[in-house]
Amino acid sequence: MVSPDLLPQEPKEAPKRRATAEAMASRQREISVSEFFTKNRHLLGFDNPAKALLTTVKEAVDNALDACEEAGILPEIVVDIKEVGKDRFKVIIEDNGPGIVKAQMAKIFAKLLYGSKFHRLKQSRGQQGIGISAAVLYAQLTTGKPAIITSKIGKGRPAHKIGLRIDTKSNAPDVTSDEIVPWDKEHGTRIELELQAAYRGGRTGVDSYLEQTVVANPHLGLIFDPPKGEPTVYPRASEELPREAKEIKPHPHGVELGMLQMMLSDAPDETIKHVLTDRFSRVSAAVADEICVKAAVGPKMRAGDVHGDELDRLHKALGEVKVMAPSADCVVPIGEDLLKTGLRRRYPKAEFYASSTRPPSVYRGNPFVVEVGLAYGGDMPTDESADVMRFANRVPLQYQPKACAISESVYQTNWKAYEVSQPKGSLPVGPLAVVVHLASVWVPFTSEAKEAVAHYDDLMRELRLAVQECGRKLATYLRAQHKAQSEQKRLGIFQRYIPEVAEALSIILERDKDEIARQFQAALPNFVRLGQTTEGADVAAEEAPPAPSMLPPADSAAPPSMGEPPAGFDNDVSSSEIPAKKPGKSKN
Amino acid sequence: MVSPDLLPQEPKEAPKRRATAEAMASRQREISVSEFFTKNRHLLGFDNPAKALLTTVKEAVDNALDACEEAGILPEIVVDIKEVGKDRFKVIIEDNGPGIVKAQMAKIFAKLLYGSKFHRLKQSRGQQGIGISAAVLYAQLTTGKPAIITSKIGKGRPAHKIGLRIDTKSNAPDVTSDEIVPWDKEHGTRIELELQAAYRGGRTGVDSYLEQTVVANPHLGLIFDPPKGEPTVYPRASEELPREAKEIKPHPHGVELGMLQMMLSDAPDETIKHVLTDRFSRVSAAVADEICVKAAVGPKMRAGDVHGDELDRLHKALGEVKVMAPSADCVVPIGEDLLKTGLRRRYPKAEFYASSTRPPSVYRGNPFVVEVGLAYGGDMPTDESADVMRFANRVPLQYQPKACAISESVYQTNWKAYEVSQPKGSLPVGPLAVVVHLASVWVPFTSEAKEAVAHYDDLMRELRLAVQECGRKLATYLRAQHKAQSEQKRLGIFQRYIPEVAEALSIILERDKDEIARQFQAALPNFVRLGQTTEGADVAAEEAPPAPSMLPPADSAAPPSMGEPPAGFDNDVSSSEIPAKKPGKSKN
Amino acid sequence: MAAKKTTKTARNEPPPRPKMRPMGQLAPIERQTIEKIDTLARSAVEAVARGENPAMQMKMRALSNVSFNEKKRIIELGDKTQSREFFNTSMARKFMQTFLIANRCKELVGEGKTVSIRQMYYLTKHTLKGTSENTFEGQEESDPIIEDLEVTIDTLREELHLFANKRGLVTGNLVVNDAGDEIDLSKMGRGGWGIPSICEEKELKFVRNDAKFILLVEKQAVWHRLNEDRFWQKQNCILMTSEGQAARGVRRLLQRLSGELKLPVYCLVDNDPWGLYIYSVLKQGSINLAFESMRLAVPNVRFIGMSSLDYEKFDLPSAVEIKLSKEDIQRAQQMKKYPWFADAKWQREIDALLKNGFKMEVDSLLSKSIEFMTEEYLPKKLRDRDYLT
């Protein structure tokens, strides 16, 4: 370090001292988390009016879905957005979830940093315990209106309806009204918020969020009543609730040093070995011993005494020891059938649907599952890029498609091998929608804004394989289609050209044109299977499973070997195969 | 709202209920703000290792500068970054500020949401009371190492050196060591952190941050000791501390509804009129009455009783009433001289410096000042885009230049009118550096990530005028340069061509070549002022002030009228002025 | 390289004095040209001797000084002039260049040689002593100076003994004498005689003519087809091709044949805006050579085809259609506004093109049969006097 002596001398005339350290200390005070987020609401997704509306709807719907699933209820959700003034909207989200007990209602909706999901390691949509109360705070800040919450926890129980504000100075709920109201619903929760907002369409709008949510959640019945136009009803497409995700303990791979330190200091009097076996998943006594040997620390050392180098070594050893991947039951994919069901709901007029769910795989100790679905044909535009929907734990990712490993897996796939056109390095072009879902306890996002999935090798490989698997199903279908049409087409080609050839030959040879044409027609059946109609080509396109050993090497971006072209197609050495290098200036 | 009856009937076989509302309620718990930010550190600028390093340095340096200025001390700061392992850095920032009293040291550095600046409306660098403790949290999380803080508040007082960790569960400081150490400094603070980070160069790196900070803070003496290479010393360039910014009350224009509501509920028993005159700036009794009349509320109404429509009307009236802009002494520009001083420090070899500070102006009730400085020539590259540095309240803006009104004001200016080349719609190209500083109590950023300034009309106008003012100073200088060279150049041109013309004429006319050349030379003085040397053109380039009435209309992007071209230049109707439309295929 | 350059620069000695023919041996037009150059040079030297700024006056060749002369039916330059002075920083270089070119032109005329404008560039390009500056940095600098000299001393480029690349072939019942050789254009086999770049009286004389008219076709392949079928013999005419847009030689030759031999000229171009443009330039000159229209334009040239109306008239198959491009349509719409196409019959022709929505190549007449053009299309058109002017 350089000595400050290098700096120029103090000026002769020192500036007048203004405040002393003591005076300044007297101004220091604590800031409530609500005050903080009031000033910094962009941190929670309330950057601008349009994003504020999306965030509000998203937080409420995600919460409702999580609550229904945790309670084992098939969700029915109504989203209602009304324009109530210039740049002012009322947002109502009502669910049929388990309801909220009266005592918790105020805190859940009007205290920032309060919730049940934050401290658990479990696949769920919400995580923070901050989203919905941030929406309440934003509404209050921009319109001054309290949030109105109605909730009922069961048949015969009262429905409580309360008005709520947040006291930002203390981050505590302020109940402005409280009544019992009649509600014919058995159970459920309803939230009404009035906020300054902007309603926008497009990829990052509320409509898109809901359309995509419906694809990834076939068990969801949804009604969406937008500010303008008729309501859209998405009837439930599946009566099957997703399996409940298991909560797990942290896996030794990928735990951060600070996290380890905290886990140790949480149980200062236990032995290291005990902490390892008790608080991590997949760490047996033998594994714990191995870790301790690697780290050169005694397994019986007090957890509270681990500091400095010992901590570093223990952390390193945890990352290096061989342990089983955590049980995959902490990850809940949508499943192949339901993914197609979801696609059918969003694209009811497509002509073909397919899906593939990969077996669970592990990334840095975190189990994950990739699944891909696609819909093809029907009323989708044929000259536009495929519609790609990205999901992480059933939640649509609406921002940053370019930076996302999911999008990359779609455009790096060689779709031409699957009979879909594709400009170089771009998304495929055609009447195609592709859904990719990544389910994991811990999704590796590129930034912690959770907008795009990072490009890790293990993940990319699974993503690519899943897209390729699904692509092959599409290819099988399309080839069967083409083949059925091809014999008919072949016939047409020959019949179109026979008169021309016959005429030319007849003039050259001065022979009868019709006779030559007749001879060509007579030879025709030797080259076209005229008897075979095109209708019988019944290919169960969605079923054709490639043997796993046929999979291309995971690292190669090359198209999978597609075998020989289907019979009935000819290979021609192009007869105009002139070298590309032309002499330049003049052409004779 | 659509009735949920539209949804399909409940399924015959309802899924098994999993958890009840009661069971779920039991899992709800409070989350500490430290826990929250541990999981969401990207919200505080710790997205990735490179940005984490920048954020750490920035928070510490900004705090040091704020503290020095508040205490009236000319700042001397040492920034020392050492690489201590793979992806691990030790960051040390030491200042000569007022120091921190012992009792506050732990909280200031190891409690999130604690500080002196959050609740004040005053131009300063830091605002949140969260940045430096977030750096401590990040360091702890990635390396497990406590922060080491040393502070001394005056001559003869002890220097305290403490080790600090944050107990994330309670968001409270945990002092791991505490000692008194000898320190030859009179007063100051030193912080040492060890963190996982990456050291990068470029526009968004630490080097760039410090280089720019030095430009906007000429009173700062800085030593920077980077991980590799020699330390850079920036001696203080000015002995003058910036004037202390005055703290102000909120201005009625632009106050948000939620804010107003809080101000009223903070003083429930006071009258509306009293709250308005007491808690807002520039609201006299007469103005308060006018507001109440507009809002149709009684001035003597209890503040605590204002709700619903009354609140809305009052908010609206506050935005509409005519009030004076707040006093400009809450805004502290750098000043024209010091801006040039700062530029000289960064670009010591430039040949010309200029700066312009605009008078204060007001945007939505917020006073602001724009100032622009530029450096030209010397060792700057002539074929690259100008270096543009953007500052808000003396803090460099390093991200999102494309989205920023400041950059736009630079590239929308017609630099060709100022003798600097400029590709269409781009930054000027040449040996040029431009500094733009926006000082305001409230800087309108495009997003609340505070990376780019929004495009508001009032602001754009001032930005443009400031850039143009400075540009004209540059133009005056460059034209004087050109003019001094031009007579010499004219002479050179004629002398170069005379032999050629003479030879051609001599051959055509079969006359003596030397005689013709002599006649041309003899005529030369009639057309070039040979007697006038080029040295006398002493133009005080930086002084040429345009009359304010000559300013172009603020909305026009057109170049200001530059008057007639300087004498000594000829205008030629180009003799090869062939119409652009050529016949196409063939050219004879 | 650097060392070598220095040696090279030193070599740039002034060129040797031209080997002039005695004035008596020169043709009158050659003497005139030389006198014009001498006068220009003399006036510069006299001005500077008086201490004045030597200057030359020239007609402006800017678009703003070009207009269509309704009476003469040619595009010509107006009267606006500009002055080029030596003692003016932005004109000095061009002033110098003008005299470099003038000097070399006098030499060419004196020696009786001709060079191309590219060769003139090399003749006048050299490095200025003690600098890295060249007298001309590229041909794009010397070409406009040549045009400047033409308008300044009111001469044709050909009179300055400069030529652009030639293009065009001719056969037919005409005998010419060129540079002393007598050439019977009816005995040219399939090759045809290459039309010289310079077709002034001094070099090219018409010896004997039996032809009754001239047919100029745009395309070489069409000319070939017609020549192979001995069309010029059967119809007793002169058959020329301009091989695209007509070069100066073709235009000058056409003008002279039309004027001196009083022969009507027919023009056969593709049915597209470009074809119309080729015809239009032949007829009234072009904007960028407006200063020479008097010597190049052939105002009474007749447009014999292909007309948009031929599609119906000759019952052409649909295979001849080529869809108009957006550019074609824009161009045709522009042409409708040209003053020389203001006449109703031209408006009808262009409207028909736009209405058809397709253009046609002359070659496409072969889709009827190989001989269709020679034996039906052109004879019928000529017989019916089915042309536009």
Add this chain to the structure above:
Amino acid sequence: MAAKKTTKTARNEPPPRPKMRPMGQLAPIERQTIEKIDTLARSAVEAVARGENPAMQMKMRALSNVSFNEKKRIIELGDKTQSREFFNTSMARKFMQTFLIANRCKELVGEGKTVSIRQMYYLTKHTLKGTSENTFEGQEESDPIIEDLEVTIDTLREELHLFANKRGLVTGNLVVNDAGDEIDLSKMGRGGWGIPSICEEKELKFVRNDAKFILLVEKQAVWHRLNEDRFWQKQNCILMTSEGQAARGVRRLLQRLSGELKLPVYCLVDNDPWGLYIYSVLKQGSINLAFESMRLAVPNVRFIGMSSLDYEKFDLPSAVEIKLSKEDIQRAQQMKKYPWFADAKWQREIDALLKNGFKMEVDSLLSKSIEFMTEEYLPKKLRDRDYLT
């Protein structure tokens, strides 16, 4: 428009039978060509009568089947062949097209007419009955089919009575007879005789030759300069210009003059990679016309200039230098690898170009003086036998 189209389609009646000359009136080469076409057609009809897939065999014209024959020193096609069948979806259209072209070629030969390849496109283009499909959608479809036919029946394009646009002029001490006209090439004035596209023996015969060699110059303006200075008279030679890359007519004429009259051929091109390329194509043919090298290449043509060494040798001023572009350099480096430039003298020549770092145009010789090329440069080169082969 739609209604009109329908009418048009109905018009596409088969063309009338050609007006063939009796076989007896045909030249032997013409009879041969017709027989080849007949054989091809007959084999197709016979195959289909047997219920087989009618097919034709042709040499592949792909790059993979082209190589440099070190012995003959020409680029030629190898022996790989491909088959074109009718009953094959990807070949049927081309099969049909080949016979449309073959039919029209027989007609042309029979009638003794020639057409351009563009005209052939129009001759064979029509709409298929009941569809909107054309027999050819563009000339880019018919041109390769013509080449296919050439290799299939082993004929030259000229023998099929097809020509590409011609280019090139000639003067000099030679008398030819073309299509019955006797033409004295020493009496062509400044215009020169246009070299026909087709220079086969049947039409073009050499009547009398006094010349001792042939000089071919790339550029028309250079030819003009030399012709004006009567270079061919002073040096007793034949003076040709290819006007850029040599067209087939020029190449064939050169080959015949070189072979039948045993005249050496000198080639004068710009000193740049493009000039070398023009020389190279003249000498050993080109990759894309490899199947015709035997009839077009002139392996003993001599490269007389401009050489990179001329700069020093003739003390040229620096004004002649034009900086090599990146593309030039790449191209020159490629050329160094061509087998026909493997000889040390060629390597030295190309290395000198790269070392100079600049290229030169033949026109730039004028920067020495107007007559330099005619009176010094070429005579000295010829005298010193200063050329490459």
